[in-house]
Amino acid sequence: MPLYALIDCNNFFVSCERAFNPKLQKKPVAVLSSNDGCIVARSSEVKALGIKMGTPVFEISHILRQHNVQLLSSNYSLYADMSSRVMETIKKFSPEIEIYSVDEAFIRIDHTSFKNPKQLGKQLHETLLSWLGIPVSIGIAPSKTLAKMACELAKSNPEYESVCVLTISEHGRDSTAEEIIDGLLKQFPTREIWGVGRQYAKRFAQNGLYTAYDIKTASSEWLRKTLGISGLRLKYELSGISILPLNTKPKPPQSIMHSRTFARPINNITDLRQSIATFTSRVCETLRSKHTRAQTIHIRIETSRHNSHEYHAQQAHVTFPAPTDDTATFLYAARHTLDRLWEVKTPYKRAAVTLTDISTNESIQSSLFEKIDPWFSQKTKPSLGTSWMSFGKYLDQSKLLQEESNKVNSITVSEPFAPEVVSDKEIVHKKAALHKKIDAINAVMGKDTLRFASTGKPKPVWQSKSEQCSPRYTTHWDELLTVS
Amino acid sequence: MRTINSLSPLVDGLVRAGFPGVVESATETPLDLNKHLVSNTTATFFVRVDGDSMIKAGIYDGDLLVVDRSISANHNDIIVATLDGAFTVKRLYKSQGTIRLVPENPLYRPITVQDGTDFSVWGVVTWVLHKTHNTKLPVRTFRA
Numbered sequence: 001m002p003l004y005a006l007i008d009c010n011n012f013f014v015s016c017e018r019a020f021n022p023k024l025q026k027k028p029v030a031v032l033s034s035n036d037g038c039i040v041a042r043s044s045e046v047k048a049l050g051i052k053m054g055t056p057v058f059e060i061s062h063i064l065r066q067h068n069v070q071l072l073s074s075n076y077s078l079y080a081d082m083s084s085r086v087m088e089t090i091k092k093f094s095p096e097i098e099i100y101s102v103d104e105a106f107i108r109i110d111h112t113s114f115k116n117p118k119q120l121g122k123q124l125h126e127t128l129l130s131w132l133g134i135p136v137s138i139g140i141a142p143s144k145t146l147a148k149m150a151c152e153l154a155k156s157n158p159e160y161e162s163v164c165v166l167t168i169s170e171h172g173r174d175s176t177a178e179e180i181i182d183g184l185l186k187q188f189p190t191r192e193i194w195g196v197g198r199q200y201a202k203r204f205a206q207n208g209l210y211t212a213y214d215i216k217t218a219s220s221e222w223l224r225k226t227l228g229i230s231g232l233r234l235k236y237e238l239s240g241i242s243i244l245p246l247n248t249k250p251k252p253p254q255s256i257m258h259s260r261t262f263a264r265p266i267n268n269i270t271d272l273r274q275s276i277a278t279f280t281s282r283v284c285e286t287l288r289s290k291h292t293r294a295q296t297i298h299i300r301i302e303t304s305r306h307n308s309h310e311y312h313a314q315q316a317h318v319t320f321p322a323p324t325d326d327t328a329t330f331l332y333a334a335r336h337t338l339d340r341l342w343e344v345k346t347p348y349k350r351a352a353v354t355l356t357d358i359s360t361n362e363s364i365q366s367s368l369f370e371k372i373d374p375w376f377s378q379k380t381k382p383s384l385g386t387s388w389m390s391f392g393k394y395l396d397q398s399k400l401l402q403e404e405s406n407k408v409n410s411i412t413v414s415e416p417f418a419p420e421v422v423s424d425k426e427i428v429h430k431k432a433a434l435h436k437k438i439d440a441i442n443a444v445m446g447k448d449t450l451r452f453a454s455t456g457k458p459k460p461v462w463q464s465k466s467e468q469c470s471p472r473y474t475t476h477w478d479e480l481l482t483v484s
Numbered sequence: 485m486r487t488i489n490s491l492s493p494l495v496d497g498l499v500r501a502g503f504p505g506v507v508e509s510a511t512e513t514p515l516d517l518n519k520h521l522v523s524n525t526t527a528t529f530f531v532r533v534d535g536d537s538m539i540k541a542g543i544y545d546g547d548l549l550v551v552d553r554s555i556s557a558n559h560n561d562i563i564v565a566t567l568d569g570a571f572t573v574k575r576l577y578k579s580q581g582t583i584r585l586v587p588e589n590p591l592y593r594p595i596t597v598q599d600g601t602d603f604s605v606w607g608v609v610t611w612v613l614h615k616t617h618n619t620k621l622p623v624r625t626f627r628a
Contacts (some may be wrong), residue, residue, distance in 0.1 A: 022566040022569045022570070022571070022602075022604075023569040023570075025569075025602075085526045085527075088525070088526040089526050089527070092526075127554075130553060130554070131524075131526065131527035131553045131554045132526075132527065132553070133553075133606075473529070474529065477530075480530055480531055480532040480548075481529065481531040481532070481571065482531065482532045482533070482534040482571070483531050483532070483533060483534065483549070483564050483571040483572060483573040484533070484534045484535040484537065484570075484571070484572060484573070
């Protein structure tokens with residue numbers, strides 16, 4: 001019978017900061033988004049103040065000051081390195097791992113030499129804490145859904161000492177163990193179960209199912225009828241019968257974004273073009289490093305949020321007929337999109353480039369092997385008159401990109417949007433080889449050693465406004481931790 | 485985690501007549517300083533020394549320390565510790581229940597860790613890297 005452990009890092013970004021700065025221990029600490037605008041990670045002390053994830057700093061500045069909350073800019077270089085160290089450490093316990101997110105992983109522990117799951121959990125917890133200074137919560141159970149639940153219990157109840165095991169003993173069904181688990185299931189609201197969204201929870205409630213125990217004991221027939229196979233799966237998973245296997249292949253990311261708040265507003269097109277080109281190069285580098293391709297590029301420019309009645313955001317996206325990882329292709333699209341969005345005499349304070357519709361190279365090779373050039377596919381020949389660029393332009397004052405994206409008013413541009421179309425497969429392969437070389441050179445000689453001319457000279461004006469950023473302790477020789 | 489690229493073997497494909505087979509089969513894995521200095525990559529961190537409190541132990545201002553956080557600290561080990569919210573590198577003395585952090589410089593005094601002091605061992609220093617020549621690193625040649 002499979003046995004899963006879910007390892008979840010507590011307040012991961014904050015823990016990474018604390019690992020290199022003991023002054024932050026036991027103090028309220030919050031990490032801000034890349035433009036220092038919103039709160040993206042909170043220490044338990046900050047959570048206790050009732051501060052929610054994603055809250056803009058200016059809205060709660062008085063609370064932050066009153067409680068002397070330490071605010072830090074996000075240091076993604078550090079978090080990424082610490083994340084890979086966490087995962088490597090976990091792999092030493094079990095090689096069967098599903099990296100679920102930057103700070104969470106499932107492992108299968110039934111094939112390991114550990115006989116006592118609780119002991120394994122404790123050792124894992126101690127190892128991550130002493131090797132990396134990262135505190136974790138661990139849930140162990142025979143299914144991933146139960147493991148996730150056990151992890152929640154471990155996190156919220158100190159008596160578990162960070163490790164909660166929900167197992168029915170290996171030799172037959174131990175009635176007391178099952179009773180204990182059922183008791184916990186009875187206290188676990190449906191909406192907190194992994195994979196149960198608000199809609200599902202509502203439907204459960206309408207049918208008198210409020211806890212995990214209710215679902216476990218609900219009739220299979222009813223679950224299948226109302227929720228389909230996923231409802232039935234949930235029942236099995238909660239009963240300790242593993243249905244969801246480990247997903248060991250990494251999923252492609254949903255989106256890759258690079259956004260920055262400029263140190264001072266930009267109101268000339270040259271600087272704006274260069275900044276967008278720089279951001280585009282960055283997202284493309286990330287895209288290729290993950291062996292993925294993207295089909296859509298979003299460009300967004302906005303003015304200062306502090307001046308709320310004049311706040312002005314514009315965004316547009318271009319979707320190619322096929323996914324690509326070619327920087328030049330994206331640069332071309334980005335440049336043309338920006339030129340349409342940009343308005344004279346507007347002081348832009350922030351810009352973002354986002355890639356979406358991301359797929360792995362593997363999946364593309366199988367399905368699109370013959371038509372990998374994004375500019376030229378059988379479906380859409382970009383001949384004159386064909387339009388496949390949707391274009392949105394709008395004003396709004398809302399805070400989160402996600403909310404806003406629903407409101408984009410898409411206008412179809414009837415003008416053809418295609419550069420020198422390259423239909424030659426050989427050239428596509430040459431481009432791929434070129435990028436491979438460029439990325440390899442930059443990896444050895446340093447970022448931007450080779451770059452597209454349209455990115456201009458690196459200028460401090462669009463450097464991130466990360467005023468409270470900690471050093472990149474583990475990835476830069478000149479930013480190491482100092483000891484005296 | 486960034487690791488230093490392995491060095492290329494010092495043997496090129498051009499082997500003169502004589503005993504080619506011998507030379508080729510004698511090509512071994514080149515020495516990798518990274519592997520030599522770091523035994524547990526996930527738990528090893530590099531830190532920079534600031535100050536002269538450890539000069540008698542050969543640790544100078546600006547030196548680079550290799551710190552392994554997976555090793556448990558024993559008496560006489562050189563450790564990086566956190567003490568009242570600050571990092572310090574000192575020699576660890578453990579005797580009869582008392583812990584002392586001992587500098588290797590007569591100008592500094594040993595610190596006895598009192599009960600209630602915010603103290604913990606961060607990691608054990610396994611290597612000291614001291615630069616002896618004032619040149620910049622040579623530009624690495626790139627091979628595509």
